[in-house]
Amino acid sequence: MASKTSFALPQLLLIALSLLNLVSGGRVLQQTMPFKYHNGPLLTGRVSLNLIWYGQFTQSQKSIISDFVTSLSSSPKSQPQQPSVANWVNSIQKYYTLIKSKPNVQFYLGTQTLDQKYSLGKSLKSQQIQQIAAKAAAGSNQLGTAVNVVLTSSDVAVEGFCSSRCGTHGSLPAAKNYGNQKFTYIWVGNSETQCPGQCAWPFHQPIYGPQGPPLVAPNNDVGIDGMVINLATLLAGTATNPFGNGYYQGPATAPLEAATACPGIFGKGAYPGYAGNLLVDSATKASYNANGVNKRKFLLPALFDPASNSCSTLV
Structure with missing residues (x-):
């Protein structure tokens, strides 16, 4: 029987503080543990990101994430800015090149x-998140070419959310008629009303650690802009370590992956408590480092470059 794997995205700022000794000059990870490829498959080819909106999201909120x-x-070329x-995304391709x-x-x-009617309630266990992702995968012919992304609204409590994690990615066995195939999933919660200081930093004052003024969110929504950061982080991990035997550093049960190896950068x-030198929109004063479609701006995490052993940033 196929096994299931799951990897949490711990609170960003807590990771940044705990890994202070690993960061030098804000960019280079002084490795005490090797960042290895463990000979497993990576996600390849065209991969569909299927969004599952659990709870209440405004059209504006859905548009921000959909545009991302x-x-x-x-x-x-289609994004001239x-x-x-x-x-x-091209930075992730370095893992494939190696x-x-x-x-x-x-x-x-x-x-x-x-799922605006909260089909499983407003207090979810990890298993229920997996159940929501599995329901979306049932009957799909995209198992190996899709990631089911569960997005929970700000009024939904999820086991471990805020206290130990901001999101999760993992894999689950498919329905029996698909043999030993697995499908991948991601869960990210909206922390706006529950723990923006843990899961939406640097757009909110941090709960712990160095205290600096929060940055202005590029889409004027602290919770959703924080979700974009966490979704990007988990997406990088899903692409390069989808089944727990791809690229990661440290123990398999608590791996540092493509983005989580560069916390808070x-x-x-x-450096811990400071997100780095970012671009600032002259009109809104919002901080960002990436341009997207429909004139969107986003803040995306640094990615670990396995070729240079450094954390690579867009700016």
Whole structure:
């Protein structure tokens, strides 16, 4: 029987503080543990990101995340404003180049499912998150080419949310008629009313650690802009370590992955409590480091570059 795997995205600022001794100059990770490829598959080819909206989201909130996902599939040429979300995705391709994997991964916006009536209630266990993801996968012919993304609204409590994690990615066995196949999933919660200081930093004053003024969110929504950061972080981990035997550092039960190996870093000069030197919109004063479709701006995490052993930022 196929096993299930799950990897949590711990509170960003707590990771940044705990790994202070690993960060030098805000960019280079002084490795005490090797960042290894463990010979397992990576996500390859065209991969659909299917969004499952659990709870109440406004149309504006859904548009922000949908535009981010759409920006992932756009070519750099179609995003003339630089740096772009497409540039960020291209950084993930370095993992594929190292192992000579072809084709590289190409994300695109897939189906969108609404669960506005909270079918499993407003207090969810981890198993119920998996159940929601599995329901979306049932009957799908995209198992190996899709990621089911469960997004929970700000009034939904999820086991471990805020206290130990901001989101999760993992894999689950498919329905019996699919044999030993697995499907991948991501869960991200909206922390706006529950714990923005843990899961929406740097757009909210941190609960712990160095205290600096919060940055202005690029889409004027602290919770959703924080979700974009966490979704990007988990997406990088899903692409490069989908089944627990891809790229990661440290123990398999608590791995540091492509983005979580660079906690709290968004621009050059970052250090714990300071996100780095970022671009600032002259009109809104919002901080960002990536341009997307529909003139969107986003803040995306640094990615660990396995070729140079450093945390690579867009700005």
